[in-house]
Amino acid sequence: MIGVVICTHGAAGRGLVQAAEMICGQQAHLAVVSYEMGETTEALRQQINKSFASFEPLSEIFVLTDIKGGTPFNVMVDIIRDAPQYRLVSGVNLPMLLELFINRDNLGLDALTDKVLASGQKGIYQYTVSNEDADEDF
Template sequence: MIPILVCTHGESAPKLVESAEMITGKQEECQSVEFKMGESLDVLKSDIIKHVEKFSDTDNILCLVDLKGGTPFNVLVQLTKQYPNMDIVTGVNIPMLMQTFIQRLLNVSKEELIRMAMDAGHKGIYRFESKIVNDADEDF
């Protein structure tokens, strides 16, 4: 099973995981790391390594982060030197997490899992537009 690490600014990482697990069920091989306000890069890096080392397979990790260029992203990019097969995808949202949780149980390749996660993340963005209905147009 491909290990998943979710790392974001503030408390959103564990909350996103918790929300996705409400729908998909409790996940194994999934860790979340918060980057707290005022926290140093060294503390974040140490916290990420501590969570990564909990995985049974540290060679095949998929990291989902909030922002490209943000501190969690930048620290994880640095850690690819230590974990060269670690992949990082930005823009984490609940549809992306749900798809990742479901598809990794089917033993898809990591490349396919990344593609499906990104696709679900994009499709999860939707604008509902309410249409005003005239009384004459109502179908009851």
């Protein structure tokens, strides 16, 4: 099994996990790290390292952060820079998380990363009303 660490500003990660677990069920080997207002980057680094250590028997970890260039992302980059057994993807959304939870037991890191990225992109959609839609039931 591939471990999962979700690191976001505030409670965003916890909310996404709660929603995903409503659909996929409770997940093992999962850590959510929240970067709180006023927290130092060193304190965040310690939380992340502790979450990684909790996965000791696992060799591969998939990491999701909220935004590229944000503190959670930057600290993760610094920690995993030279570690090929980790994957880091930013821009976490619920479709990505569902894809990850569903497939992390069946796919390797590279294939899983491709699926997670594709699901995240496909999950972004703009609905526009047209005259043809007016009479349809959804």
